[in-house]
Amino acid sequence: MEKFKYLIVxxxxxxxxxxxxxxxxxxxxxxxxISDEPYPFYSRLLLSKPGFFLxxxxxxxxxxxxxxxxxxxxxxxxxxxxxxxxxxxxxxxTLDDGQQLGYEKLLLxxxxxxxxxxxxxxxxxxxxxxxxxxxxxxxxxxxxxAKKGITIGGAFVSxxxxxxLKLAGLDTTIIIRGPYYWQSLLDEASGKMIEDALVKHExxxxxxxxxxxxxxxxxxxxxVLKDGAKLDCDMVICGIGTLTYMDWLxxxxxxxxxxxxxxxxxxxxxxxxxxxxxxxEFNDIVVGATVQLGNWANAREHGRVCGLNMVGKHEQFRFxxxxxxxxxxxxxxxxxDVRPGPEKSVITRGSPEVNSYGRILIAGGKIIGATLMxxxxxxxxxxxxxxxxxxxxxxxxxxxxxxxxxxxxxxLPSKKEEAPFEKIxxxxxxxxxxxxxxxxxxxxxxxxxxxxxxxxxxxxARVLKTNNIFDExxxxxxxxxxxxxxxxxxxxxxxxxxxxxxxxGACAITGxxxxxxxxxxxxxxxxxxxxxxxxGALPKVKTVAEVIKVDVEIPGCPMDPKVFLEKVTALVxxxxxxx
Amino acid sequence: MANRKEYVxxxxxxxxxxxxxxxxxxxxxxxxxxxxxxxxxLDGESKVVVTAPDAVDDxxxxxxxxxxxxxxxxxxxxxxxxxxxx
Numbered sequence: 001m002e003k004f005k006y007l008i009v010x011x012x013x014x015x016x017x018x019x020x021x022x023x024x025x026x027x028x029x030x031x032x033x034i035s036d037e038p039y040p041f042y043s044r045l046l047l048s049k050p051g052f053f054l055x056x057x058x059x060x061x062x063x064x065x066x067x068x069x070x071x072x073x074x075x076x077x078x079x080x081x082x083x084x085x086x087x088x089x090x091x092x093x094t095l096d097d098g099q100q101l102g103y104e105k106l107l108l109x110x111x112x113x114x115x116x117x118x119x120x121x122x123x124x125x126x127x128x129x130x131x132x133x134x135x136x137x138x139x140x141x142x143x144x145x146a147k148k149g150i151t152i153g154g155a156f157v158s159x160x161x162x163x164x165l166k167l168a169g170l171d172t173t174i175i176i177r178g179p180y181y182w183q184s185l186l187d188e189a190s191g192k193m194i195e196d197a198l199v200k201h202e203x204x205x206x207x208x209x210x211x212x213x214x215x216x217x218x219x220x221x222x223x224v225l226k227d228g229a230k231l232d233c234d235m236v237i238c239g240i241g242t243l244t245y246m247d248w249l250x251x252x253x254x255x256x257x258x259x260x261x262x263x264x265x266x267x268x269x270x271x272x273x274x275x276x277x278x279x280x281e282f283n284d285i286v287v288g289a290t291v292q293l294g295n296w297a298n299a300r301e302h303g304r305v306c307g308l309n310m311v312g313k314h315e316q317f318r319f320x321x322x323x324x325x326x327x328x329x330x331x332x333x334x335x336x337d338v339r340p341g342p343e344k345s346v347i348t349r350g351s352p353e354v355n356s357y358g359r360i361l362i363a364g365g366k367i368i369g370a371t372l373m374x375x376x377x378x379x380x381x382x383x384x385x386x387x388x389x390x391x392x393x394x395x396x397x398x399x400x401x402x403x404x405x406x407x408x409x410x411x412l413p414s415k416k417e418e419a420p421f422e423k424i425x426x427x428x429x430x431x432x433x434x435x436x437x438x439x440x441x442x443x444x445x446x447x448x449x450x451x452x453x454x455x456x457x458x459x460x461a462r463v464l465k466t467n468n469i470f471d472e473x474x475x476x477x478x479x480x481x482x483x484x485x486x487x488x489x490x491x492x493x494x495x496x497x498x499x500x501x502x503x504x505g506a507c508a509i510t511g512x513x514x515x516x517x518x519x520x521x522x523x524x525x526x527x528x529x530x531x532x533x534x535x536g537a538l539p540k541v542k543t544v545a546e547v548i549k550v551d552v553e554i555p556g557c558p559m560d561p562k563v564f565l566e567k568v569t570a571l572v573x574x575x576x577x578x579x
Numbered sequence: 580m581a582n583r584k585e586y587v588x589x590x591x592x593x594x595x596x597x598x599x600x601x602x603x604x605x606x607x608x609x610x611x612x613x614x615x616x617x618x619x620x621l622d623g624e625s626k627v628v629v630t631a632p633d634a635v636d637d638x639x640x641x642x643x644x645x646x647x648x649x650x651x652x653x654x655x656x657x658x659x660x661x662x663x664x665x
Contacts, residue, residue, distance in 0.1 A: 013648070045608055045648035057604065061650060296648050297610040324607040324625045331607070331625040356623075376607060376625040 003102030004032040004076070006310055007093060009083045010109030011035025012044065013296055014277030014303040016065065018107050021307025023073050029311075032076040032101060034083055034093075037132055041065040045296055047136040048156070048325070050164040053143060062133070086252035088270045105272050105310045108249070108260055109303065110279040112242035112294060117152065121214030127236045130157055139237065143168040146235035150174075150223060152211065154181050156325050157239025159194065162203050163327035165235070173204040173231060175211060175223075185338050186371055187359060189352045193373050196352075197328040242294060244279040257281050259292040264316045266306050274310060276302035286320050286387060287337040287368070293321050312551070314499050320383040324376060333376045336369030336386045337361070344368070347392075350375065350402040360399055362392050367399075381406045421455070424575050427473040428461035429494060431480030431487050432514045432541070433507035436558035438463050438479065441504075444561050455572060455579065474575050475500040481507040481514040482542040484535065495548040500571060503544040504564070506557040515541035583653075586629040593637050596657035602626045604651035611652060615643035627651070 006022050008015045011033055019031055042062045051057045070077040078095070085094035086106075093101045114129035116122075126146070128139050139161075143149075149165035151158040154176035165172040178184075180191030181198075198205050206225070214236065215222040222232045246256045255261045255269040259281030266274050266282055275282070277299035281292040298321055305317045322335040338361060349358035358378060361369040366389055370382045388411055398404045430438055442463060445452060460468040460476075476498040482488055495501060503509050511518070517528060518540045532539070544550055554560075554567050572579060582602040588595050607625030611618075618634040619627045635643070644652035644663045654662040 017646075043648040043650075045606060049606060049649070051603065057649075061604075064648070064650075296608045297613045300610050300646055301613055319613070322609065324609065324621070326607065326625045331623070333607075333625065374623060376621045377623045379609075380612065380620050 001092070001100045001102055002032075003030075003104075005029035005104045006031045006107070007101055007103035007105070008033040008107045008109060009093065010107075010111055010277065010279075011037065011041055011077070011079065012109060012111050012277060012299065013041075014111070014299040014306070015107065015109035016041045017300045017303030018109065018276055018307035018310065019073065019075055019303075021304050022311055023075075025308065025311040025313075030076070031074065032078060033070075034078045034081050034095065034101075036080070036082040037134070038080040039063075039133055040067055040070070040077070040079070042133055044132070047130055047133070048160045050160075050167050050327075053136075053140050053164050054167060084248055086249055086254070088252050088254070088273065091272070103272075106274070107306050107310060108268070108273065108275045108279060109277045109299075109306075110244055110246075110260075111299075112244050112259075112278045114238070115241040115243050117238045117240055119211050119214055121216065121220070122238070124214055124216045124220040125218055126216070126220035126234055127214060127238060129238050130161065131242070139164075142235050143170065146170055148173075148233040149235040149237065150231065150233045151237045151239060153239035153241070154178055154183065155239060155241070156323070157237070159332075160325060160327045161237045161239065162198065163201070165237070166201055166203055170235065172202075173206060173233070174198060175206045175209050175225070177208070177210055179208055181205070182332075185334060185340070186332075187346075190332075190357060190359070190371060190373050193352050193355070193357060194330065194332070197330040201328050203328075242278065246279075257290075261290070264318075265309055265314065266302060266317055267309070274306040276306040282317065284321070285316060285318055289337070291321070291337075295321065295323055297322070312549075320386050322379060322383065324379070331372075331374055331376050333372040333379050334369070335372070335379055335382050336367070337363075338369040338371050347396060347399045349378075349400060354402075356402070358402075365392055366390060367392060378406055381410060384410045421576070421579070423457040424455055424474045424572065425457050425459050425472060426461070427459060427470075427476035427494065427498065428463070429476060429478050429480075429490070430462070431478070431491070431508075432483040433480035433505060435463075435479065437477075437505040440558045440561055440564065441477075444564060448565075455576070471497065473498040475502060475571055477502045477504050478544050479503075479505045479508050481511045482538070482544060482547050483514055484537050486536070488538070488542070488547050491544060491547050499575070500551045501544070501548060502552040502554060502567065502571070503550045504554045505559050506555060508544045509553050509555050511541050511543040511546075515543075517541065584628070586632045588632040590633040590636075593633075593640075594656050595637055595640060595654050595662055597655035598629050598632055598640070599653040599655065600627055600629065601651045601653065604649040605647075606649055606651075608648050610646040610648065611643040614646045615639050618643065 041064045043064050046052045046062050082096040083093050084096050091103050114131040129135050149170040150173045151161045152175050162174050180188050181194040210226045211223045212226045213224045224230050259279050260275040262268050262275045262280050262282040264283045264285045278294040284291045301319045305315050308315050324333045344361050344363045347360045350356040357373040358375045359371045367385050458464050476494050584600045586598045605626045615635045618631050620630050622628050650664050656662045
């Protein structure tokens with residue numbers, strides 16, 4: 001079985017960006033990427049551009065990476081293959097052809113698929129979805145001959161595809177379930193603006209309607225609505241949402257909801273498994289809730305953060321999410337948290353009458369989101385206000401004044417109060433050794449205590465304090481060999497609580513001299529057996545690196561104070577780059 | 580070309596002298612804004628405009644162009660050759 005250091009399931013923008021950032025930080029570690037599509041990385045977003053379907057944008061613009069790129073980055077690209085089984089304990093992924101791949105770190109960047117339209121007759125020819133390139137190619141073929149088209153659904157796909165069908169010369173109708181367009185996220189006035197744009201472009205919109213059945217033989221010829229109305233058509237594009245197939249992951253113990261659940265580091269509940277992109281249902285620290293987003297920029301940022309975290313960094317995902325779309329001369333933008341709710345109040349800017357209408361959503365006295373119709377120029381500014389936790393009180397009139405420049409409310413970086421310095425949390429732990437490194441450390445401290453006091457918080461260091469705290473550490477120093485199961489357990493806990501682990505001194509790094517007994521003859525072993533039993537020791541003495549991942553090593557018996565200072569300085573620079 | 584806007588870059592130690600935004604291709608996906616903060620903004624038509632051509636270094640600028648899902652950002656070197664897309 002082939003084993004890879006980094007295995008990425010999914011070849012879209014999240015997976016590709018993760019691979020790029022892994023390779024930037026780990027030049028040699030093996031990377032494999034599995035994609036269930038037969039293509040190299042391409043732009044799924046071009047599939048929303050009418051110009052692409054109509055041939056105004058050359059087809060080859062869709063390719064964002066070629067085969068040579070994967071070779072250059074030393075990425076084993078397994079295309080046209082599907083992951084079907086995960087064994088998170090043994091760290092193995094099984095593909096649809098039975099091939100097994102081992103991994104050290106796994107990224108699930110699965111994306112989403114079109115939600116199937118479960119209506120009788122929806123399997124007839126002429127009914128299309130639009131999620132991947134093969135589906136896009138079918139739509140490109142379909143519009144060449146079709147005369148009457150229907151789009152189903154009241155969100156992005158339907159809005160953009162209605163424009164495409166119209167531009168392709170089809171008689172076009174949109175069927176939506178709600179009383180106005182995008183009822184889930186927009187107010188009625190905004191929805192009416194979309195309706196007006198549709199009408200202006202001679203696209204029919206049927207509201208409060210659902211398809212009962214798709215008519216036709218082999219080929220679609222029309223649809224019947226639930227109220228009995230019948231519409232002729234020879235093409236239907238279905239955009240009723242997306243989903244991710246996760247049964248195989250649930251079987252492996254992965255926690256899921258609508259998507260794959262993750263924390264703000266995009267870590268799943270299983271060790272060494274991250275999730276990125278549309279499939280991630282993650283803790284959004286800007287919104288303060290668990291969210292799932294389907295958006296290119298978000299997926300790219302997910303990929304970046306996962307790539308960095310997979311090579312050992314510990315970066316939070318912090319990004320004000322947004323969506324933009326334009327069709328029919330109208331641009332629709334969502335930023336932040338735009339889910340309606342009784343606890344949220346709204347300040348409007350502009351009006352539908354002037355064809356420029358924004359809604360700023362407020363909760364807890366702060367801006368949490370906005371919907372913008374033909375006001376995308378305010379997206380950046382509102383993102384910043386959300387991120388900065390701008391307090392609305394006293395600014396209601398300004399926010400409601402369409403001509404007021406919101407930029408003046410943004411705190412510029414130079415004026416922003418500097419965040420107080422967060423001391424580096426340090427742990428110092430000793431196991432089987434003479435603790436001479438501790439002596440060296442305290443000697444170095446004699447000369448440096450004044451500066452260390454400002455930047456270090458010694459939370460756990462028995463040589464320095466009586467009341468030690470064992471909660472979380474930016475860096476933990478470990479001296480001594482690992483001689484007992486108790487040592488092993490404690491060291492694993494230290495790893496979990498520490499961003500960085502430094503092994504100090506010969507015992508921690510080589511396991512010697514305590515490890516001399518590892519090479520004893522049987523007679524020698526028998527003679528010390530009563531001691532092994534008495535102290536409950538491990539059968540073999542281990543180095544720290546044999547038990548956990550070690551980030552930095554400072555060898556020597558005892559360690560060299562100069563090297564110690566050098567390594568400490570480098571760690572401070574890495575942990576607090578702004579210091 | 581039909582609907583392109585050019586921005587001159589004057590950063591002294593940069594190899595790139597011109598940034599072109601193809602407004603026909605731009606769809607406002609904004610990944611460039613996420614990559615190169617402070618350099619781009621969206622306008623009222625959800626198209627990207629360059630507000631500070633010298634805001635970031637070359638590596639970040641190239642990464643922002645590479646991040647574009649429609650290759651709407653074209654980078655021209657000071658020597659006149661096209662840096663991206665290759």
